[in-house]
Amino acid sequence: MFYRLITIVGGLVFVVALFALIWFFCKQFLLRHGVQENASDRATILATWTFAGISVGLVFAVVGSFILGPWAFYRTLQGQGSPVSAGAAIWWGFGIVVASLGITAAGFMGFLALVGAY
Numbered sequence: 001m002f003y004r005l006i007t008i009v010g011g012l013v014f015v016v017a018l019f020a021l022i023w024f025f026c027k028q029f030l031l032r033h034g035v036q037e038n039a040s041d042r043a044t045i046l047a048t049w050t051f052a053g054i055s056v057g058l059v060f061a062v063v064g065s066f067i068l069g070p071w072a073f074y075r076t077l078q079g080q081g082s083p084v085s086a087g088a089a090i091w092w093g094f095g096i097v098v099a100s101l102g103i104t105a106a107g108f109m110g111f112l113a114l115v116g117a118y
Helices: 002-032 039-060 062-079 086-115
Strands: none
Touching (some): 002 086, 039 062, 039 086, 062 086
16 A cells, blocks of 8 residues: 555656656747747746646547647647747657656656566
């Protein structure tokens, strides 16, 4: 029972870490493309919708997160009026999703191995 509790708490920590990684990558994307005004707020909006796209995609099928996450990133970025081309926005969104999920998955697998659940 104790290991289940540790695994649930660890899972919640990694969900927060996933959002933090998405936010960090979104902010770096905006700064790289010259968006200085309200970069943190815009990154939060981008990260929230990208995270929502990933989450909905994970519910239906794991592959869905790699489709809905970048799509949500692209649509949110277009809604902000950023001067980034559609192709660049989609590929950057895909890269942010892949990097964030990869780092989080590797960390969570290490965590599960550490507690003996994997």
